[in-house]
Amino acid sequence: MIAIQVSLYPLEQEDINKALEVFWNILKKNNISHRITPLSTVVWGEEEESLYSFIFKAYRAARKEGPAVMVTTVVTGHKGRVSELLDYFKM
Numbered sequence: 001m002i003a004i005q006v007s008l009y010p011l012e013q014e015d016i017n018k019a020l021e022v023f024w025n026i027l028k029k030n031n032i033s034h035r036i037t038p039l040s041t042v043v044w045g046e047e048e049e050s051l052y053s054f055i056f057k058a059y060r061a062a063r064k065e066g067p068a069v070m071v072t073t074v075v076t077g078h079k080g081r082v083s084e085l086l087d088y089f090k091m
Contacts, residue, residue, distance in 0.1 A: 002051060003044040003075045008059070011067040019065040026058035048076075 010019035027034045027043065032054050034043040045051045059070045 001044065001046055001076070002048045003042060004051065004055060005040050005042050005073040005075075006055060007040040007071045008062060009069040009071075010062070010065065011069060013066040019062040019068055022065060023058045023062040026061050027054065030054050030057075 008020060008023055010016040013019060024034070024036065024041065026032075027041070032043055032051070033045055034041055043051060043055060055072070059068070062068055
């Protein structure tokens, strides 16, 4: 299992929510498990290649709203360990 914490920072945009909504909508449309936190979005799944692909697809779509920076932190391990991380991010 893999979990990726994604922080997306739209730059030079009057309304940063547009880029963030585009990013989140890509995840939703593709049924990517995710949790939105105040400072990042955490995504997780079993298929590492597929998850990376959808994150970058969402990032490319968000950049159409304007420049953006994306920072990721990747955690891999058995489901129990990743679940501990996800529990930490519950709001």
